[in-house]
Amino acid sequence: MSDEIRQILKEHGRLSVDAITLGDDDDLYKAGMTSHASVNVMLALEGKFEIEFPDRMLKRSVFETIASIRDAVAELKPG
Amino acid sequence: MNLIDGTHVEAVRRIASEVAGPAADSVDREGRFPDEAISALKKGHFMSAFAPKSSGGLGCGMVGLAAMCEALGEHCASAAMVFAMHQIQVACIVRHGMSQAFFRAYVAELIERQNVVASVTSEVGIGGEMRTSLCAVETRGDRFGLVKDASTISYGAQADDLLVTARRAPDAPSSDQVLVLVRKADYSLEKKGEWDSLGMRGTCSPPFKMTSEGHSDQVLSQPFADIASHTMVPFSHILWASCWLGIATAAVTRARAFVRVQARAKPGTTPPTALRLAEVVSTLQSMRANVDHVTTECEALMTSQEGTDALSSIAFALKMNNLKVSSSQLVVQIVQQALLICGILGYKNDSKFAVGRHLRDAHSAALMVGNDRIYATNASMLLVLKDD
Numbered sequence: 327m328s329d330e331i332r333q334i335l336k337e338h339g340r341l342s343v344d345a346i347t348l349g350d351d352d353d354l355y356k357a358g359m360t361s362h363a364s365v366n367v368m369l370a371l372e373g374k375f376e377i378e379f380p381d382r383m384l385k386r387s388v389f390e391t392i393a394s395i396r397d398a399v400a401e402l403k404p405g
Numbered sequence: 406m407n408l409i410d411g412t413h414v415e416a417v418r419r420i421a422s423e424v425a426g427p428a429a430d431s432v433d434r435e436g437r438f439p440d441e442a443i444s445a446l447k448k449g450h451f452m453s454a455f456a457p458k459s460s461g462g463l464g465c466g467m468v469g470l471a472a473m474c475e476a477l478g479e480h481c482a483s484a485a486m487v488f489a490m491h492q493i494q495v496a497c498i499v500r501h502g503m504s505q506a507f508f509r510a511y512v513a514e515l516i517e518r519q520n521v522v523a524s525v526t527s528e529v530g531i532g533g534e535m536r537t538s539l540c541a542v543e544t545r546g547d548r549f550g551l552v553k554d555a556s557t558i559s560y561g562a563q564a565d566d567l568l569v570t571a572r573r574a575p576d577a578p579s580s581d582q583v584l585v586l587v588r589k590a591d592y593s594l595e596k597k598g599e600w601d602s603l604g605m606r607g608t609c610s611p612p613f614k615m616t617s618e619g620h621s622d623q624v625l626s627q628p629f630a631d632i633a634s635h636t637m638v639p640f641s642h643i644l645w646a647s648c649w650l651g652i653a654t655a656a657v658t659r660a661r662a663f664v665r666v667q668a669r670a671k672p673g674t675t676p677p678t679a680l681r682l683a684e685v686v687s688t689l690q691s692m693r694a695n696v697d698h699v700t701t702e703c704e705a706l707m708t709s710q711e712g713t714d715a716l717s718s719i720a721f722a723l724k725m726n727n728l729k730v731s732s733s734q735l736v737v738q739i740v741q742q743a744l745l746i747c748g749i750l751g752y753k754n755d756s757k758f759a760v761g762r763h764l765r766d767a768h769s770a771a772l773m774v775g776n777d778r779i780y781a782t783n784a785s786m787l788l789v790l791k792d793d
Binding site: 341342355356357358359360361362365368369372378379380381382384385386387 | 536537573577578579580581628630631634714717718719720782785786788789790791792793
């Protein structure tokens, strides 16, 4: 799943570094992800994993790292 | 609002009507800083209104601050806006800097000396996009240098200290920002233009090139992104909307007085303006209801443990943005209607029903952070927000 997340970040995150090289705990905002780009990342994640992020999960901390995104997706898509 | 805040609000109301109001026409005509009002507010220790009581501040809540801005806005919108903008900076420091020794000491100094703090967010080349910076903090050992070409600094020439946004470091991406307090002795401002504007003429907001340095302790350690969503944006939108509510209220008050004069002249007849007055009073109530509701809700969120989490949510950001765009449109609509009601006496500047300054000041609202920019942000957020 982390690879798919990295791919989405590469396509939509508009990071200043190559998402493939990012560590699981690297700060995505420090890597250049803006609020606007994070919305596109959220949309791509919802489309790819066929999930819907509830409003309570639509905050900065959830999309801060690849690890936190993975945890959020896993919470919504068990199994 | 608690009783003590109420007392402070009353005191600011008196300053508004007795000091800010009488000077307002001159402030507007000359485009000068509202010295009289700001001095009176400093004397009353209102520059540290938001600082906690435990440190010596007044410990006013958001509701109290909003009421102060509205009261000032009724009498001199420029003074109100200067006061509001300063409070926004103080709130950022008080809510995000207290874990740092430098900022604890600074708040103590601000309380004692009633320092005025200005905001340096906008930058030449990036327009009003607050979450983007070109300039960067350049660290040299435990000191920093920071040069910023600011497209506008409200009351920059009159402020004591400045709170500046910048990229964290020269190699940081444009949205990776920090907030830095820059001290008067450590910065110089080169004025790059004039402030000869339609309204808000007393906010003295020309462009400046700022050259500064300081100690790295002066950089707030929390990322600006969090400071922005938790404090700068909500305080900005609420306190600005409160200033605008004051402008709208003052214009309607004049329209009401005008209609009563017309009615007394011909008892038994209802002047045609009375219907338009009924309309605008209703609109004012809607504007007030929105400001009051969001202010009260925000204060509740900010003063509760669970609420703090909600401050980073997209739903909260949307609500804050909606308050701004809605209030900025209603203030113009309301003042315009007051002008129609008062007719030529509203149109003339030397009349007790004059609302020209009110209308000109009101037009700034949609522009300070352009509404289209805010609507675009909201549109983006609505692509993922579910309202569940």
